[in-house]
Amino acid sequence: MPRWTQVLELDAQRHVVSGETDALVAAVRSGADLRIGTGFRHNEHIDTSSEREELIREVMDFRVTYLLEDRWVAGIENLRMPIALPDGFGPRESMSFFLYNQDGHQAIARPFLDGAAPTGGPGVSAPNPWPDMPKYHELDAFDTETNAPSSNFIYDFEYFQYFVGADWVEVLAHESDGSVTSGSIDRLADAFAAGAEIKVAIRGLCADLQGSSSPVDHEVFVHLGACYYYTEEKRLMAAAHPVVRTRPAMPLGYGTESWDFGWLMPRTDGFVAGWLVDPHTLKFRREDRRYAIRWFVSQ
Template identity: 55%
Template sequence: MAWKCVLELNEHRGRVEGSEEALRDSISAGADLRIETNFKHNEHIDVESDNKELVGEVSEFRTTYVLDGRWVAGCMTLRQPVNIPIGFVARPSLSLFLYNQNGQQAIARPYLDGGAVTGELGSSPLDDHHDMPKYHQLDSWDAGTNAPSSNFIYDFGKFRYWVNDEWEEVLSHDADGHVVGGSYEQLVGAFHSGREVKVGVRGICQDLMNDGEASMEHELFTQVGFTYNYTEQKLFLGETHPIVRVQPAIPLMYQSKNWDYGWLMPRTDGYVAMLLLNPYTLQYERKEGHYPIRWFVK
């Protein structure tokens, strides 16, 4: 698997090498995304420790976005919070970290244990981070609920955006399934060769926009882990890996009730079924619609 670094930022988020355009072009072509950072243990993990060891981190971002055709962001989708190097933290949750191409970060944390709710939805006071001078919290949302979130900047020693460009676009169609490029036969041929599948779905987060707010062009990319082909109907479909849907914006940010978590079932006729988790209640909602889709294989 060929990975390459297409953009590197320093701790002040200034460009060291590569370009935002190269990152955008790769993600737009279906590339996988990993981001490399580093930090000192007693500055980021345990501020009371005397361990000044430099720690490197590489994390995968299984949901990626291209926003307005010019901006890239990615979300972690499977991460549990850990107290490295010891083990997992006491309360299970999903650590849905979000990184933008300029190094601005965010965290949404839906808890999975059904704990007591002590807060209300909406803007919350900033946390006290006086002992973490490299942590710059920008806002706080929904503190004390089952799904608090915030946007922040942490001055990692570096940000290196790694991509895997091995994906090949084999079919694109509009929201009604009319072919724009490639073919159903190319996709099915790759399916029968055991190749992996990924989709780029345009407009899938439109319903998260506030009333009266202008829409923003966006495309969400995620892998399709479980695929099916109806041979007589010539209908290809699949179930995606978990995704994080976020209200489109530049930079991409978490706010109160502007995000959710779930799965998609896209089909080559443009239909997409959604099973979405409300992070505040842990109740599921079903939605459906028709969207333009691009299909990639690796």
């Protein structure tokens, strides 16, 4: 079976042209990785003063995925920095936390890392009309004059193609107190000892960002890096790859002071240590919580 399978395609108006969202949801629910392909014209998206109409095809990896209300998928690029095609990087050091939903809604959060002083405080900002980019529709904007601006938007790409890498199997699930609901720690430990990759789905990871809005059930899927197994205690813990957290909603997006990023250390007893970053100040904070977690291993 191919590593990547296309399960959904949307056209420029974000209408389904092949596949189905249910297949995408089912794959992500089962631990599948997510990549999304799009296409755009150089003189419409990169350099609007250019006469170069060449089609550029892009495929992006979304290493953090969200499953909301067990029926809605979104992904966030957690490792991307701004690229200025075709020669290098953008003008300011930052991260580019692009976010894509299953229906083509998009968002961007950009914590600047260069230490420049902000020119204003957080709050709702006026959307940019982007007159030189008629395919770019900024829906709302936040914190524009801070070091952590974000916005929700739709760009009318030529197409949206959703690919899943469904070579993961769930081997353990437990409640926030560590009580096992399915699978076993032995299956996880055996796969770990055989060199398998591991990822987790943490239920309710962003509940503290919900604010006064109605709760949205959600799981956040994150890859793990260094893993450690106590062989007598039979407890596994791991250093997760960077995670981007945002207030749960459908479609998923960003808002003022409603997102952050950082690192987690989940354990198989439900404990999760967090080392999270305030995107406005880049100050770290530590917090420990307990969550229900599902554990997946690569096949």
